[in-house]
Amino acid sequence: MNRAMMMSAAKNLLTRYGSTKNNIYRCMSTGKLTTVDVNEKSGVAVLTMNRLPVNGLNLELLRDIRNDIDEIEGNKCRGLILTSASSSVFSAGLDIMEMYKPNQDRLKEFWTTLQDTWLALYGSSVPTAAAINGHSPAGGCLLATSCEYRVMLPKFTIGLNETKLGIVAPKWFMATFCNVLPRRVAEMALTQGKMFSSEEALKVGLVDELAQSKEEAIEKCQQFFATFAKTNPFARAMTKQQFRSKDLQQLEDEKAQDLEAFLFFVNQPSVQKGLGIYLDSLKAKTK
Numbered sequence: 494m495n496r497a498m499m500m501s502a503a504k505n506l507l508t509r510y511g512s513t514k515n516n517i518y519r520c521m522s523t524g525k526l527t528t529v530d531v532n533e534k535s536g537v538a539v540l541t542m543n544r545l546p547v548n549g550l551n552l553e554l555l556r557d558i559r560n561d562i563d564e565i566e567g568n569k570c571r572g573l574i575l576t577s578a579s580s581s582v583f584s585a586g587l588d589i590m591e592m593y594k595p596n597q598d599r600l601k602e603f604w605t606t607l608q609d610t611w612l613a614l615y616g617s618s619v620p621t622a623a624a625i626n627g628h629s630p631a632g633g634c635l636l637a638t639s640c641e642y643r644v645m646l647p648k649f650t651i652g653l654n655e656t657k658l659g660i661v662a663p664k665w666f667m668a669t670f671c672n673v674l675p676r677r678v679a680e681m682a683l684t685q686g687k688m689f690s691s692e693e694a695l696k697v698g699l700v701d702e703l704a705q706s707k708e709e710a711i712e713k714c715q716q717f718f719a720t721f722a723k724t725n726p727f728a729r730a731m732t733k734q735q736f737r738s739k740d741l742q743q744l745e746d747e748k749a750q751d752l753e754a755f756l757f758f759v760n761q762p763s764v765q766k767g768l769g770i771y772l773d774s775l776k777a778k779t780k
């Protein structure tokens with residue numbers, strides 16, 4: 494983060510926290526594929542992804558998540574908990590249909606919106622946590638690891654499985670993973686495309702706690718936010734943003750090249766073939 498960005502972030506934070514210490518605001522859901530519910534007492538917003546069956550991250554869902562994050566930030570919420578309306582899938586990651594035989598304009602819009610959603614979530618000044626109430630592969634894992642804290646239900650899986658699909662996780666996916674896991678564990682898992690069970694994820698630190706139900710997971714996320722009760726929100730947010738600034742700045746600087754690399758990669762005939770085979774294998778499972 495350069496000096497100008499830092500000053501602007503500081504100004505936003507001062508505006509937000511300067512005069513509103515004791516007020517609680519109600520956030521409203523902006524999208525059709527998400528809902529946002531705010532606990533009026535705690536001021537914590539629960540952002541629920543609701544694109545069933547698997548919360549595949551298509552352009553519209555990403556837009557809704559992005560707009561919700563902006564609204565939660567703007568409405569001075571005290572925390573953001575990301576979760577899913579499904580009882581078995583947090584998010585299946587990027588909707589492969591967005592990348593398979595794509596319309597090129599939409600493909601650009603899709604990737605740019607993913608970049609912006611990540612910048613907003615990873616760099617959010619509001620405390621963030623994920624209540625992971627289902628499987629969370631690839632892009633689903635990216636969303637969860639972009640948050641500051643993770644509580645997961647047992648018997649699901651989470652990880653960046655891109656190498657198993659014949660694709661390469663972009664640098665910022667890897668940076669997000671490395672912000673959570675020890676470097677050695679992250680490199681092994683990334684190269685293997687490893688999906689961790691909930692129990693394994695807890696052991697390596699990919700998630701912070703397990704919970705037996707979604708309600709308990711949300712409660713544990715709220716308890717995490719309570720650990721900031723005696724901190725200054727401005728100092729907290731600036732510390733988080735400075736801690737993450739290298740990763741954020743790198744994508745800000747390389748956004749155009751990252752988009753170009755994505756478009757080039759996705760449009761390779763061999764990648765299209767691989768995506769088609771993978772989609773068929775997913776569909777065959779349900780027959």
Ligand SMILES: CCCCCCCCCC/C=C\CC(=O)SCCNC(=O)CCNC(=O)[C@H](O)C(C)(C)COP(=O)(O)OP(=O)(O)OC[C@H]1O[C@@H](n2cnc3c(N)ncnc32)[C@H](O)[C@@H]1OP(=O)(O)O
Pocket residue numbers: 546547549581582584585586587588589590628630631632633654655658660661662663754755758759772775776777778779
């Ligand atoms: C040098 C640098 C260059 C940079 C290049 C960049 C390259 C791109 C990088 C892209 C990065 C990230 C990639 C992703 O996020 S790709 C998505 C990866 N996701 C997965 O592999 C998960 C696949 N899904 C599953 O494993 C399972 O669905 C599940 C999540 C475990 C849930 O299982 P389930 O039994 O509950 O549901 P299931 O019957 O499998 O699915 C129901 C229907 O949903 C369809 N579906 C599932 N996942 C996806 C998906 N990700 N995209 C699209 N569609 C999906 C599935 O086919 C079923 O459909 P239908 O009902 O049969 O029609």
